[in-house]
Amino acid sequence: xxxxxxxxxxxxxxxxxxxxxxxxxxxxxxxxxxxxxxxxxxxxxxxxxxxxxxxxxxxxxxxxxxxxxxxxxxxxxxxxxxxxxxxxxxxxxxxxxxxxxxxxxxxxxxxxxxxxxxxxxxxxxxxxxxxxxxxxxxxxxxxxxxxxxxxxxxxxxxxxxxxxxxxxxxxxxxxxxxxxxxxxxxxxxxxxxxxxxxxxxxxxxxxxxxxxxxxxxxxxxxxxxxxxxxxxxxxxxxxxxxxxxxxxxxxxxxxxxxxxxxxxxxxxxxxxxxxxxxxxxxxxxxxxxxxxxxxxxxxxxxxxxxxxxxxxxxxxxxxxxxxxxxxxxxxx
Amino acid sequence: xxxxxxxxxxxxxxxxxxxxxxxxxxxxxxxxxxxxxxxxxxxxxxxxxxxxxxxxxxxxxxxxxxxxxxxxxxxxxxxxxxxxxxxxxxxxxxxxxxxxxxxxxxxxxxxxxxxxxxxxxxxxxxxxxxxxxxxxxxxxxxxxxxxxxxxxxxxxxxxxxxxxxxxxxxxxxxxxxxxxxxxxxxxxxxxxxxxxxxxxxxxxxxxxxxxxxxxxxxxxxxxxxxxxxxxxxxxxxxxxxxxxxxxxxxxxxxxxxxxxxxxxxxxxxxxxxxxxxxxxxxxxxxxxxxx
Numbered sequence: 101x102x103x104x105x106x107x108x109x110x111x112x113x114x115x116x117x118x119x120x121x122x123x124x125x126x127x128x129x130x131x132x133x134x135x136x137x138x139x140x141x142x143x144x145x146x147x148x149x150x151x152x153x154x155x156x157x158x159x160x161x162x163x164x165x166x167x168x169x170x171x172x173x174x175x176x177x178x179x180x181x182x183x184x185x186x187x188x189x190x191x192x193x194x195x196x197x198x199x200x201x202x203x204x205x206x207x208x209x210x211x212x213x214x215x216x217x218x219x220x221x222x223x224x225x226x227x228x229x230x231x232x233x234x235x236x237x238x239x240x241x242x243x244x245x246x247x248x249x250x251x252x253x254x255x256x257x258x259x260x261x262x263x264x265x266x267x268x269x270x271x272x273x274x275x276x277x278x279x280x281x282x283x284x285x286x287x288x289x290x291x292x293x294x295x296x297x298x299x300x301x302x303x304x305x306x307x308x309x310x311x312x313x314x315x316x317x318x319x320x321x322x323x324x325x326x327x328x329x330x331x332x333x334x335x336x337x338x339x340x341x342x343x344x345x346x347x348x349x350x351x352x353x354x355x356x357x358x359x360x361x362x363x364x365x366x367x368x369x370x371x372x373x374x375x376x377x378x379x380x381x382x383x384x385x386x387x388x389x390x391x392x393x394x395x396x397x398x399x400x401x402x403x404x405x406x407x408x409x410x411x412x413x414x415x416x417x418x419x420x421x422x423x424x425x426x427x428x429x430x431x432x
Numbered sequence: 433x434x435x436x437x438x439x440x441x442x443x444x445x446x447x448x449x450x451x452x453x454x455x456x457x458x459x460x461x462x463x464x465x466x467x468x469x470x471x472x473x474x475x476x477x478x479x480x481x482x483x484x485x486x487x488x489x490x491x492x493x494x495x496x497x498x499x500x501x502x503x504x505x506x507x508x509x510x511x512x513x514x515x516x517x518x519x520x521x522x523x524x525x526x527x528x529x530x531x532x533x534x535x536x537x538x539x540x541x542x543x544x545x546x547x548x549x550x551x552x553x554x555x556x557x558x559x560x561x562x563x564x565x566x567x568x569x570x571x572x573x574x575x576x577x578x579x580x581x582x583x584x585x586x587x588x589x590x591x592x593x594x595x596x597x598x599x600x601x602x603x604x605x606x607x608x609x610x611x612x613x614x615x616x617x618x619x620x621x622x623x624x625x626x627x628x629x630x631x632x633x634x635x636x637x638x639x640x641x642x643x644x645x646x647x648x649x650x651x652x653x654x655x656x657x658x659x660x661x662x663x664x665x666x667x668x669x670x671x672x673x674x675x676x677x678x679x680x681x682x683x684x685x686x687x688x689x690x691x692x693x694x695x696x697x698x699x700x701x702x703x704x705x706x707x708x709x710x711x712x713x714x715x716x717x718x719x720x721x722x723x
Contacts (some may be wrong), residue, residue, distance in 0.1 A: 171533075216705045219712045223469045224668065226529060227660040228708065234657045235701035242694045356653060360533055369528065375537045397545055405539025411519060411532045 124372045126292045130285050133378070134278075140382070143273045145389060149382045150280055151341045154287045156377035158334025158363045161291060163363070164371035165300070166327045167307030168218075169226045172233030173362045174214060176332035178354035179206035180339025182240065182247055185349045189256030190246075196261075199283075199340045203333055210332025211325070220323040221310075224268075230356055237354040253349040270344075274343070280341045287334050292374070294330060303327050364406050370419025379418040436568040438708040441686045443566075446577035449682020450582035451466045451641045455655060456662035457589070458633030464606050464669030465626040468517060468528040474656025475536035475636050478507050478649060480635025482543055487555050494557035502636040509631025510624050517627070518620070536652070543649045554642030578640050586675065587638070593671075602626065606669070661704045667717025677715065 137146040157418045159173045164344040183202035192200065204421065213236075215321075240247045247253055261270050261279065268275050294300050302323050305313040314320045343349055361384065369380020387405065391398035413420055459473050463544045470476075487504075488497030512535065556574050563570035573705050593599040601622060605612045609619045637655070645651065662681055666673025671673040681700045707715065 169529065216708050219708060222666075223463070223524060223529065224664060224712075226526075227469065227664055228704070231657055231661050231701055231704055234654075235698060235705075238697045238701075242698070298692065358658065360537075364528065397541050399537050400541035400545070403534045403541065406534035406537065407516070407531055410527060410534060411516070414523075414527070415501065 126285075126288050129375050129378065132375070133281055133284060137274070137277055140386070141389070143277065145385055147277055147280065147345055148385050149378065150277065150284050151338050151345060152362075152365060152385065153338075153378035154284050154341060155335045155338030156362055156369070156381050157291055157374075158331045158336075159362050160340065160366050160371060160373075160377050161303075161329035161334065162327060163366055164373070164376070165295065165307065166324065168260065168301040168324065168328070169363075170217070170328075170331075171226050171228040171356060171359050172213065172217075172229030172231075172236075172330075173335055174333040174358035175236040175357060176206050176210055176235040177339045177342075177358065177362070178236070178240070179209050179318065179332075179342040180336030181279075181338045181349040181353055182253060182339075183336075184340040184343040185253040185256045186246060187239070187285065188258065188343075189253070195344065196387070199337070199344075202340050203336050206336030207329050207333040208281060210329045210336075214325045214328035214332070218321060218328055221395035225388050230359065233354070233359055234356055234367075237351075237356070237391070240351060240354050247351070250351055252351050254347075256343070257347040258344055276345065279346060283341050287354055288335050288374075289333060295374070299323070299326070364402070366416075367406065367409055367414070368416055370416030370422070373416075373419045373422060376416055376418040380416060383417060386408070438687070438690070440569045440571060441690045442683060443571055443579075444575065445683035445686030446679060447578050447644070447682070448686060449679040450579050451637050451644070452658055452662050452682055453668055453675050453678030454582050454585065454640065455637035456659045456666070456678050457586075457671065458630035459659050460635070460663045460666070460669055460674045461633070462627055462630035463663070464621050464671075465602065466517075467525065468532075468627075470630065471529055471533040471656070471667075472512075472536040472539060473532075473630075474652030474654075475504060475539040475661060476509065476631050476634040476652070477504075477638040478647075478652035479508075479539055479543060479642075481554065481647045481651065482638075483620065483635065484639030484642055485552065487591040488555075494555075497705055498636075501639050505635035506628040506632025509634075510628035512631070513624050513627035518623075528616075534556065536656075540649050540652065547649070547665050548701055549649060551646040551648035554647050557641040574643055578595045578644070581640070589671075645677030661700050663714075665704055665707045665714055667714030669718075670716035673714055673716030689708065 133150060136149060137143050137390040140146045140149065155173070155177045155315055158176075159170070162168050162170055162173070183205045184195075184198050187198035187201050188195060213229070213232045217225055217232060220228050230315050241249055244250070259269070259271050261268050267280065270276055270279065302313065302318050305316070305318065306320055306323055310320055313323075339353070340382030342353070365384045367380065368383045369378065384402070387402055388398050391401050395401075407417065415423060444703050455473070455477055463469055470562050483501040483505055484494075484497040486497075486498050488494045491497070491500075501707060516531060516535070517528050525586060560574040560577050562573055564573050564576060564680065593602060601612065601617055605619055605622050612622075613634050638651075641655075643653075658681070662674060662677045665680070666675075666677030681703065684703060687700045711717070
């Protein structure tokens with residue numbers, strides 16, 4: 101069912117040490133994220149890696165595991181952020197209720213876009229998702245009484261949160277990081293459950309051979325729609341995290357450049373691997389950080405590096421690393 | 433709201449649609465032949481506009497810019513195909529798409545470095561400044577010229593594809609490249625030429641659009657989405673589809689702008705969604721050929 105090169109350890113024997121390690125992917129990933137603020141040059145960078153990691157992880161469900169190259173994931177990232185901000189700022193909903201509400205609304209948006217776009221196949225899908233996400237962008241631009249239009253959404257600062265009776269100052273960067281990490285951990289657990297479920301096997305079957313999956317009796321169209329919604333839901337959680345983190349939602353979050361950035365991140369890290377999205381998000385953000393120190397034209401270099409990855413390293417940093425480790429294991 | 437206003441707006445829509453047709457045509461021809469969707473098409477449209485502007489100010493004449501920019505950018509497109517895209521044939525269909533997307537990043541940033549991030553006004557050629565009395569109202573001369581030029585380009589393209597030997601090879605190559613190779617046609621050279629033609633059309637669209645909107649490094653991103661909508665509605669790979677859908681979108685945008693300006697950009701996406709729900713392969717697309 102999975103291809104031998106797949107970045108997952110679903111079918112590997114438990115005796116294989118690497119395989120056993122990879123089965124603990126959620127715990128391992130959380131462990132790495134827990135020390136991330138001390139590995140990276142700045143706290144701000146670590147928070148961004150966390151947020152974009154979750155967004156890209158949700159996208160990976162769609163692109164990496166199901167093989168659907170969407171260019172519209174920004175719609176759900178942005179929807180999560182906007183719905184969180186609107187719920188808190190306009191309707192006075194407490195943050196712990198705003199986040200699930202935002203994810204629910206974003207999933208409904210994903211259902212609408214999914215119904216139209218999953219009817220199409222191949223290259224059409226990429227073009228249609230891009231166009232529909234741009235539609236969401238223009239709607240947000242026009243509905244400025246709700247979204248703040250070009251100026252972005254403001255006025256919903258969450259400064260203090262009280263989980264289980266505790267008083268946590270959310271403006272403190274360390275506290276903020278670990279609160280947001282709890283969201284990321286939840287998203288990782290959810291994604292891992294999906295991938296380990298029979299449904300996770302079905303979407304990989306769809307990726308490997310759509311006709312064969314259909315011949316086996318699976319409802320390919322319905323599976324695509326469900327995975328589109330799940331992917332949108334996880335990415336929208338990243339949007340909620342961004343809204344809580346920044347206390348402002350910039351309109352650019354919905355632009356197709358953001359969708360493109362998500363695509364770049366998943367490819368840099370490695371599509372079809374569990375931790376790859378976080379590696380990709382970190383690689384992209386570090387590149388941006390480092391290059392923008394000495395030139396404002398960092399996009400030129402990021403674009404060039406991305407082109408080189410497509411040409412020579414299509415499995416990304418993490419995917420290639422895992423492959424190398426596996427080959428080494430098999431030889432010894 | 434009188435009739436003449438609606439007619440004027442309709443003509444505006446046709447002019448807007450004409451630029452869309454030319455741009456989407458480049459996209460759809462390349463897809464029909466090579467099976468590649470060029471995500472840098474919008475960026476190349478933008479580069480075309482800048483090249484036209486630069487060449488026009490260099491030579492002192494808009495007409496040289498209009499003539500040379502598509503040729504130069506088309507040649508640049510051939511270079512892209514030869515150096516980068518050629519390596520990806522036989523790999524996943526997503527790969528050329530991803531590569532051209534990365535390329536669009538590079539192109540946009542390169543233009544920002546050379547020309548700056550701010551918009552530059554593109555002067556209308558002096559011969560076409562002003563309006564023409566059409567009996568029902570006054571219409572900008574330049575827009576009439578755009579409609580006429582696009583119509584002429586379409587006729588030339590149609591003649592070249594349907595009536596010449598090269599056109600025959602191109603059409604046959606789109607059907608079955610393997611058979612063409614067996615018959616002794618160097619299909620690689622045909623692909624190179626077609627990619628150059630597609631990029632040249634994008635550049636032509638850019639030069640034509642220049643005087644109608646100002647020129648800036650980000651102008652390609654809206655155009656890319658518009659060109660996608662047009663090709664999806666018309667059917668990928670269909671030339672007739674691109675023409676019909678391009679005019680349809682241009683006219684819809686103009687007419688909606690008259691009644692509800694804030695809906696103008698949104699209407700084309702809504703049209704696309706409706707078409708996809710009824711005919712997922714597009715108005716003139718071939719059923720089953722959606723990959």
